[in-house]
Amino acid sequence: MSRTDPKTLREAADAIATGRISSVEMTTDALERADRSQPHLNAFIEIERDAALDAAQAADEARSRGLPLGVLHGVPLAHKDMFDRAAKITGCGSKIRADHVAAETSTVIQRLESAGALQIGRLNMSEFAMGPTGHNAHHGRAINPVDPARITAGSSSGSGAAVGGGVVLAALGSDTGGSIRLPAACCGVVGIKPTQGRVSRHGAMPLSFSQDCIGPLARTVEDAYLLLQLISGVDGRDPTCCNIPTPAALTTEIATMRIGLGGGVFADALSGDVATAMEDMARLLRPVCRSVEPVLPPDLSHVAELANVVAMSEAGAVHFDALRRRPEDFGPQVRMRLAQAIAIPAPVYLRALQIRVIMLEEMLRTVFSACDLLIVPTMPFLPPLASEVDVGAGATMNRIISAMTAFTRPFSFLGLPVVTLPVARSRAGLPVGLQIVAPPWQERRAASLALHIEQALALGPFSAGFSRHEAA
Template sequence: MSATLAQIAAARLAGKDAAARMEPALKALAAEPTIVSSVEAATARAQARTLDQLAARGQSAGPLHGVPLAHKDMYDRAGQVTGFGAKTGAGMKASETSTVLARLDAAGQIDMGRLRMSEFAMGPTGHNHHWGIPRNSARAGAISGGSSSGSGAAVGAGLVRAALGSDTGGSIRLPAACNGVVGFKPTQGRVPMTGVMPLSFSQDTVGPLAATVAEARLVLSIIAGPDGRDPICRYAPAMRPRGEALGKGLRIGFASGAVMAPASRAMTAAMGAVRERVSAVARTREVGLDLLTTLGEAANAIAMSEAAAVHADRLARAPESYGDQLRSRLAQAVAIPGFAYVRALQLRSRARAEMMRRVFDEVDLFVMPTLHDVPPLAAEHDVGGGQGVAAMIGKMVHFTRPISFLGFPALSLPVARTADGPLSVQIVGPDWSEDLIADLGEWLEAECSSGG
């Protein structure tokens, strides 16, 4: 069994010369240009030397002391260029370090470099007009998922145990599902976005992709909490270690009805197997989630209107700097009328209230697929800027986009591994239910790993 982050940290603290031990990891990252956009060797070595000095005095920086991580190329670090997955020269040199990277630094991470991503974090498949698509180690030739494509691929390939991603419509959970790893999207407002590239300010979230639920939970607990600068990030109870919340009093819903229509037979069977396992530790029932099928247009109107506000000036000034698919989507976004945006915001408020009343009054959490099937082949989804873009995106984000639209937390984890790739489900809860979600996720992960 692979070592956990905590085990790695303990081993590094007990040993010496972390800087020298970084060299094999740096070489491994450098050998994966489809996954890694840049190896930040100087940063990693400097952090390792500082941590060695602490260890020599018998001190620890924190729960990630000496653990090598790498992150999506949309987080600012002072003095470095944040690339955004864009064309060469489109990035920006940062004057400050993002809050989330600063918190991971303080916890003892060694930041090894920047990972590939969909251009400007727009695109659920991981295709990038400028840089190609990261290698998926879970299924040869498959998409790596987007927009946190490099984060999913890096964790899936074992280059790092965890990596930060971002999620506006599924961009943590989809790469996690495609690469057979864990992805944790928090409640919108739990993690500050200070120093993070914006896409849709009312739906953007930051969270980890990791090898296990426990590791994702640890990283999320470190980066969570207000920083006094992001007005959307607000107070919430601090996350706790694994609890003992599971029991027959826990009510778990399983998606049923029209919302499940896109799910393949294999995915439907995996959902059934998960319910059978969960029934041993909680009360389960089917829950109608057809409301989620009505939210796609509104979610798109908000996300694309806000993205248009971010990109309008650059799009007008230098349209050639964008790839075909993104340029086409942004051109359409600029034309979305203001009344459609306002109506979508009103619908979101009503839909959240209805979900709380009709779903979360009846169950504590619910389970649904992350992706409709195993990760599809990249060649089948490389539609560029053609007419099939909207339909392709709609199918990819069918199960993830409504959750981002409503702002609820969700954890994606693999529950079956087939000859054609992994199958993953997501556990969804109301605002601030991350601990309960992680408790169920850790239990289910152990059950699926053991075959129990």
């Protein structure tokens, strides 16, 4: 970001509210960063210059008239290309929906607009959010701002690239098996996957309606949590959205917290950098928390298979008609996965849902009776090379994809809230991310610990000055 730009959302909103920077100036800067970065980040599917400047002008006029200002009044953001906005295209990273014009605005975008935020464009993503690497057969992959040879991960690839690359301070993504947390980890930013049912999905593209979650990626814990607060809350248009109070303000009180360090599958085959980060985190937290002890989760060896059965069965139902009418318009990998999905027997799908209930009960009984929060790596290794997960990589691709999602999918399958944040850099300068997992509805607890870690490590915005290809 440029020298005069605020470093957090609250700083940005305060600068506009006090007149130090106009929304038009801030938005123009963001648009220039988007244009400048697009050749080497490919974060955007569409940059909406005219609409963004019109919204910024309206924001400045509202301030000049003394109208009430929202907490993000005039602040430019950008979001994954899957959230409907009335009379605008929602392409979902696909060819099939490339010209789809939405009839109404999604709840999460409505809530951000009510807070005063505006949008400068639609961000790249895996086609229909079906892909953890960020590759897209129609739009190309978003490029990792830390190291262009590495993946951003997916499916919220553009959100990770745009935030990690300094184009915008925050962006919305979605997470069905790790699609917020993996891009956050690969691009060195913060991501929050909320409890299933915390955030309305009305007007958002469905992938797996029993596992999809909408959440933020941001450069600081406080910014990510602020967005979560703004988009949370019951919504009558989404019957799966629960009537749970909006997350309360973060706390600095962590002395009573019992921290569990994930063992079992979460401690196996870690790279040296990731293992060291876990050890360093234990040393950092032991003096300030009630306890920091290893915790052995229940057997999760079959979670990947179960989660895939549920996600793909539901995705097959979503895309069944389009797959019959226009199979050639799906990317090859997505088409293959959907073709396999519609062949999953209904009893297998229903059995996976039954097992999920049992596994969640066991997780709550065994893990969260022993600790308040569980810390595990976001991935067992550093961000993979793009060449390792290209279609032609064959068995190597399958092995890496399976391993990179092994630590995120269990918590999506069980619907638990997770905060991921960067806690270290490898000797090559690559980010290392850890997940803080909480019981249902305890996002505040996880984010409060994440904030303490961020401040203790003096990370500030981890990506500020970090990205080799930062947009400024």
